[in-house]
Amino acid sequence: MSFLYSPSSPRPTQCLEFQFRSRTIKAIGTPLADRHSNILRLQILPAATDKIMQSRLSAGPDENGCTLPTAFPEWSLPETVILKFEDDEGSRCAERFDSEVYAYHMQRPIQGDAIPIFYGTVICNNRRAMIIQDVGGSNILDPQGAILSKEELLPLLYHTMKALNQYGRVSEYVRPCRFLLVTESGKDRIVRVDLEGWELHSPETIAESDPVMDTWEFMDMYDQQLQTLESI
Numbered sequence: 001m002s003f004l005y006s007p008s009s010p011r012p013t014q015c016l017e018f019q020f021r022s023r024t025i026k027a028i029g030t031p032l033a034d035r036h037s038n039i040l041r042l043q044i045l046p047a048a049t050d051k052i053m054q055s056r057l058s059a060g061p062d063e064n065g066c067t068l069p070t071a072f073p074e075w076s077l078p079e080t081v082i083l084k085f086e087d088d089e090g091s092r093c094a095e096r097f098d099s100e101v102y103a104y105h106m107q108r109p110i111q112g113d114a115i116p117i118f119y120g121t122v123i124c125n126n127r128r129a130m131i132i133q134d135v136g137g138s139n140i141l142d143p144q145g146a147i148l149s150k151e152e153l154l155p156l157l158y159h160t161m162k163a164l165n166q167y168g169r170v171s172e173y174v175r176p177c178r179f180l181l182v183t184e185s186g187k188d189r190i191v192r193v194d195l196e197g198w199e200l201h202s203p204e205t206i207a208e209s210d211p212v213m214d215t216w217e218f219m220d221m222y223d224q225q226l227q228t229l230e231s232i
Contacts, residue, residue, distance in 0.1 A: 137180035
C-alpha cells in the first residue's frame with residue numbers, strides 16, 4: 001500500500017490492491033472522515049480484463065436463474081464503493097464486524113432501499129473488510145441533509161424504520177448520525193448505514209417493536225435541528 005497526497009484534499013489517499021473472489025481489484029481509497037479512519041471510499045481502477053469478463057458474464061441468467069450481480073458480485077461492482085475495515089480498537093472488534101456482516105445477510109430484501117447493498121467481504125492489507133454500496137447522501141441532521149420539511153421527511157423516515165423493524169432491530173437507540181438523505185433521479189429516500197449492533201429478534205419481539213415510536217423519536221431530533229439552523 002502506498003499513499004498519495006492531493007492538494008485539493010487534506011486526507012491522504014491510499015493505493016490498494018486486493019482479491020475479491022475471482023477478481024483482482026486495484027483502487028484509490030479516501031477516508032470518509034477523520035473519525036472514521038477504517039472506512040474508505042474506493043475509486044476502482046479499471047483493468048483491461050474487466051470489460052472482457054463483464055461482457056462474458058452479462059449474457060443473462062443461467063439455467064438456475066442466477067444473474068451476474070448475484071452469482072458474480074465482484075464483476076458487477078460500480079466504479080465507486082465503500083470499503084469498511086474491521087476496527088482494530090476495542091475488545092469486541094471481531095464480534096462487531098461479524099454482527100454487521102450477519103445483519104446485511106439477514107436484511108438482504110431491503111438492500112438498495114433502506115440499507116446499502118452488501119457485496120461481500122475481503123482481506124485487504126491483512127485485515128478483514130466489507131465492500132458496501134456507496135449511497136452518497138448527507139446526514140439528515142447536518143445542514144446539507146436537513147433540507148426537507150417535517151412533512152416531507154416523515155413518510156420517508158417511517159418507510160425506513162418499518163423496513164428495519166421487519167428484520168430485527170439495529171439498535172435500541174436511534175442514532176441520527178447513521179441515517180442519510182439520499183437523492184437519486186430526483187427521488188429522496190432515507191438510508192440507514194453502519195449496521196453494527198444489529199440484533200436478531202424473535203417474531204414476537206418484532207411484532208411488539210414500534211417503528212412509529214422510532215420515527216417520532218427521530219422527528220423530535222430533526223425538529224430541534226431545524227430550529228437550530230433557522231436561528232443561525
